[in-house]
Amino acid sequence: MxxxxxxxxxxxxxxxxxxxxxxxxxxxxxxxxxxxxxxxxxxxxxxxxxxxxxxxxxxxxxxxxxxxxxxxxxxxRPEVADALEALARLAPCRPIRSLRQGTHAEAIRRARTCYDHLAGRLGVALLDALVAGNVLRVEEDPGGRPDPVLGAGRSQRYVLTKTGKARLGELGVDVETTARRPLTRYCLDWSEQRPHLAGALGNTLLSRFVDLGWVTRGERRVVQVTDAGRTGLARDLGVAAGDWA
Amino acid sequence: MxxxxxxxxxxxxxxxxxxxxxxxxxxxxxxxxxxxxxxxxxxxxxxxxxxxxxxxxxxxxxxxxxxxxxxxxxxxRPEVADALEALARLAPCRPIRSLRQGTHAEAIRRARTCYDHLAGRLGVALLDALVAGNVLRVEEDPGGRPDPVLGAGRSQRYVLTKTGKARLGELGVDVETTARRPLTRYCLDWSEQRPHLAGALGNTLLSRFVDLGWVTRGERRVVQVTDAGRTGLARDLGVAAGDWA
DNA sequence: AGGATACTTCGCTCAATCCCGAAGTGTGAC
DNA sequence: GTCACACTTCGGGATTGAGCGAAGTATCCT
The missing domain is CATH 1.10.10.10 (Winged helix-like DNA-binding domain superfamily/Winged helix DNA-binding domain)
Incomplete structure (x- = not known):
């Protein structure tokens, strides 16, 4: 060399x-x-x-x-996470050795927690729905440097809209509670290769969904969507039908 | 895990x-x-x-x-190069053991090839010049998810302007030739920690510079800028004087 | 055909390091 | 003070795999 x-x-x-x-x-x-x-x-x-x-x-x-x-x-520092992500994008997912692992692998791609928020197909669909439903607005961050904490807040920003705040309020999500963490942040989903919602809002939403009985947390980060969750997510947040439940 | x-x-x-x-x-x-x-x-x-x-x-x-x-x-595939670059950004440079290695280390920081385009101080200065000279325009990419190819095309995009197309045409660069690869793409330079131009245009420009006798490819990815290159780059592309030749 | 070249396969040695449990150090709880 | 807990250090066992040269296979040259 x-x-x-x-x-x-x-x-x-x-x-x-x-x-x-x-x-x-x-x-x-x-x-x-x-x-x-x-x-x-x-x-x-x-x-x-x-x-x-x-x-x-x-x-x-x-x-x-x-x-x-x-x-x-x-x-x-974030460069470390960058390198890990770059490797993860390269890495095949670990081989499946049993039926149980197979169903688990499928389940974890469908809906899981990532740290303290939702990820997998559900997480991605949720973020899409929030943007499509004008709950969050996408902004470009001109400062554009990779952001230190919490995964991958790169040069894109999600901002909570006024209507979004109201919509979430109806859902019983109090947006004001959290101060110390950035409200919105995204995190690149390793299985979907697309962003999902992280940050304080991602966390709050997950908690609220659990409280509402829309999702239940299973073993090893797997999340199950209940019948109530299926209808609720579609009705109240406009999450498009998809293979996430 | x-x-x-x-x-x-x-x-x-x-x-x-x-x-x-x-x-x-x-x-x-x-x-x-x-x-x-x-x-x-x-x-x-x-x-x-x-x-x-x-x-x-x-x-x-x-x-x-x-x-x-x-x-x-x-x-x-380019994702592999991505991961390598991400690791390189993390890695300390190896200690220099000889004078020859020292000059090489300096030379490779000055101007080198990266994949199939220019990098190092020259590559960075070139991209700066293309943007400053309105050959490329910086755009924020609303689709914003990290892009697979060639380094780090994050949510920023470089778009070839109409005047840029003309300017490059005068230089004998046919912009239409390439179709399969994205025309412009940037790649984070590991030695400069700033973007340089990659993509089809980056490749085409390097080839053209070699054809014009502006740069010569040396050993081990080192690139030398000739006298003709020094004047040509400054005159035709407005590359600012700097320690790249 | 005969020889040179490019690369792989095989057999072997040797060093690195991964792993654990046991013992040691420092902190918090009662 | 004493116990529990979190973590580190130490010693020894087992595995991995990096290294080389020699032999084998395939290709090119003359």
Missing amino acids: VAGDADIAPIAALMGEPARAAVLMALIDGRALAASTLAAEAGVAASTLSAHLARLVDGGLVSVEASGRNRYFRIT | VAGDADIAPIAALMGEPARAAVLMALIDGRALAASTLAAEAGVAASTLSAHLARLVDGGLVSVEASGRNRYFRIT
């Missing part, structure tokens, strides 16, 4: 180990997670993961923040 | 071995290179590289084309 060329091997090697890859993918949405959570996610012993995390930190991909007896790890 | 998540580990592992990374970086400009060339590039025995290449092909990152007793390898 040519000197002066960027040396991608060490970085790629960090991402190329299953446990570390699992950690990074778990952190890709910008959350800070504790070591023990990550160990469970990666399916390895705490001691093993500790070594992996040390290497990720050493490699500059992940940073630590100590809080009491916990240590919270997060991805250091 | 949850089944159904994209499994980036195997792909990243393919890129995470120094010899394979060297091969991929050598192929990142889209050329097809023979196995022996790549072995020299990577600095390993032919037999070793053969195994590496087999794995890259098996992993879908690289494709082979047999031609006589040679086998030519190339990167299968």
Whole structure:
């Protein structure tokens, strides 16, 4: 390899180990997670993961923040998430080894949670419906630099419209509650390769849907849409019929 | 890790071995290179590289084309180059071990090819000049989802203007020739961290510059700007003076 | 045909590192 | 103070795979 060329091997090697890859993918949405959570996610012993995390930190991909007896790890900068996304776009989805995994793989593509909001075909259809129904307006962000936290708020912005605020109010969604997080943000859906709604509003909507009994959260991030949800989503939010329920 | 998540580990592992990374970086400009060339590039025995290449092909990152007793390898699709660039943006540049490497490192930052178009300070200056000279117009792309091809065509678009078409025509660049690829596309420059022009137009311009004797392609992706190129680029395209020649 | 070249396959060695459990360190809870 | 908990460090076992050269196959040249 040519000197002066960027040396991608060490970085790629960090991402190329299953446990570390699992950690990074778990952190890709910008959350800070504790070591023990990550160990469970990666399916390895705490001691093993500790070594992996040390290497990720050493490699500059992940940073630590100590809080009491916990240590919270997060991805250091958006370029890391970019690279992970670029790899994910390249990666085949993991092979299906059992019928159960097969139905799970299908289910998770249909509707799942991503961090604290909806994703999969349902998540994408929801965002489409909110835009089509003038609840959200798409704006280009002239500042255009990749945004640090929460996945992929790139140079596009979704803004809640006045009518949108009213419509959501009718649905019992109080838009004012949240202050610290950006209200709207999008997140590139790995299975659909299209954006879905993230941010505080994505979170609030998911909670509200659960409260309304429109969706129920299953195992491993899978989400089921109920009959009430099917009709409610179509009637109140105009979510187009599709293979998301 | 949850089944159904994209499994980036195997792909990243393919890129995470120094010899394979060297091969991929050598192929990142889209050329097809023979196995022996790549072995020299990577600095390993032919037999070793053969195994590496087999794995890259098996992993879908690289494709082979047999031609006589040679086998030519190339990167299968632009998404692979995308991922490599995303990793390169993350990677520290490798330490410089010799004067020769030092000058090369400088040269490659100054002007190089990336895939099939110009990059480095020259590539960035060129795109700036095309925009400043109203050859290309920047548009925000409302369709806004990240675009698969050639680097990072995010939600920004470069559109060829009418005057630009005329200007390029005077330069002997036939803009109509290309149909299958998007005409303009940008690619984030890993050394400059700013976009340079990719896409069919980027390719056509590079070819034309070579035909005009404005630039010559050196070894290892380095590009030299000739005296004619210096004056021509400034006069005909308004490329601002800078440390790119 | 005979030899050179390009590449792959095979057999082997050796180093890296992945993994775990046990023990150690520091913090929070009672 | 004492226990529980979160995490790291250490020691040792097992696996992986990167490396080379030699031999094998296919192609090109003369």
